[in-house]
Amino acid sequence: MGRKPCCSKEGLNRGAWSAIEDQILIDYIKTNGEGKWGNIPKKAGLKRCGKSCRLRWLNYLRPDIKRGNISQEEEDLIIRLHKLLGNRWSLIAGRIPGRTDNEIKNYWNSTLGKKVKAEQAKQSKDELEKGKIQPLAETPQSTALRTKASKCSTCLVTQEAYKAEIINADLVHEARLESPKSGGTVLSTTSEEAHSVNSALEFDIGELLASDISESEFWNYCQVNKNSMEEGESSGVARNMWLSSDQHLQFSEEMLTDWIRDDI
DNA sequence: AACTCGGTCAACCGCCCAAAA
DNA sequence: ATTTTGGGCGGTTGACCGAGT
Numbered sequence: 001m002g003r004k005p006c007c008s009k010e011g012l013n014r015g016a017w018s019a020i021e022d023q024i025l026i027d028y029i030k031t032n033g034e035g036k037w038g039n040i041p042k043k044a045g046l047k048r049c050g051k052s053c054r055l056r057w058l059n060y061l062r063p064d065i066k067r068g069n070i071s072q073e074e075e076d077l078i079i080r081l082h083k084l085l086g087n088r089w090s091l092i093a094g095r096i097p098g099r100t101d102n103e104i105k106n107y108w109n110s111t112l113g114k115k116v117k118a119e120q121a122k123q124s125k126d127e128l129e130k131g132k133i134q135p136l137a138e139t140p141q142s143t144a145l146r147t148k149a150s151k152c153s154t155c156l157v158t159q160e161a162y163k164a165e166i167i168n169a170d171l172v173h174e175a176r177l178e179s180p181k182s183g184g185t186v187l188s189t190t191s192e193e194a195h196s197v198n199s200a201l202e203f204d205i206g207e208l209l210a211s212d213i214s215e216s217e218f219w220n221y222c223q224v225n226k227n228s229m230e231e232g233e234s235s236g237v238a239r240n241m242w243l244s245s246d247q248h249l250q251f252s253e254e255m256l257t258d259w260i261r262d263d264i
Numbered sequence: 265a266a267c268t269c270g271g272t273c274a275a276c277c278g279c280c281c282a283a284a285a
Numbered sequence: 286a287t288t289t290t291g292g293g294c295g296g297t298t299g300a301c302c303g304a305g306t
Contacts (some may be wrong), residue, residue, distance in 0.1 A: 014275085014276080015274095015276090016274070016275075017274090051269085052276080053276090055275070055276085056275085057272090059273095059274075060274075075280085103273080105273095106272070106273050107272090107273090109273095110272055111271085113271085196285095212279090
């Protein structure tokens with residue numbers, strides 16, 4: 001039963017790839033194409049496991065990989081996408097041509113993450129000094145949303161789950177709502193409880209990310225959601241939507257008026 | 265010159281899940 | 286229906302390098 005193992009790990013090379021190994025892999029893929037990584041070591045005569053071949057090709061040898069420093073535009077995009085998607089490096093990389101998930105992850109961990117953190121700290125400090133904002137712990141909004149996203153390429157997000165995420169404090173683990181127009185995701189969640197909620201209306205995040213839905217479609221979703229709210233809940237949802245969309249969505253005044261009447 | 269330290273990045277690890285058998 | 290694997294992912298490691306002392 002099951003599949004045969006792709007390769008034995010014994011007797012395989014590890015560590016840095018040599019130029020000769022690189023050339024063997026390039027030649028093989030030029031002739032046979034990508035995929036079937038498990039077969040490559042045997043067929044190409046490489047003493048590497050299939051996983052290692054795949055990684056080497058995708059992160060280094062692929063012809064469409066962009067070399068050189070990350071530009072300012074790319075950096076801005078990475079920051080925006082990270083804000084939207086969290087540590088979902090492959091998704092971020094998918095939207096930055098020529099850059100690999102590994103490269104972006106490394107860049108974030110070594111440079112960008114610290115930079116963003118420092119800027120945020122400075123911004124908070126400035127605003128605090130100007131009296132624009134209350135200290136975080138005292139701000140009622142600070143508990144509204146946590147925006148850490150996690151791996152959810154296959155997770156299903158339900159309307160009910162979304163409600164649960166936003167409204168029920170016990171279930172608010174991670175939720176986000178962003179504009180597809182801004183190049184981000186619509187909604188993601190990792191709440192186990194929320195996942196277990198049944199609903200007829202399900203959204204596959206992977207599909208949504210790939211489908212590039214329009215803002216009006218997105219807004220329709222919000223309207224449907226809103227209409228299913230109990231009295232008194234919609235304002236809370238609206239607030240959270242507003243908070244989460246503040247920097248990314250360009251909702252019109254009319255759109256928002258109905259939602260944020262009392263709560264902000 | 266020798267050493268330490270911190271940053272960078274390629275490569276590996278371990279997990280998850282869809283697909284194959 | 287069940288077991289097993291391959292592929293894909295994010296997290297982590299460790300080699301390497303340059304700056305500072």
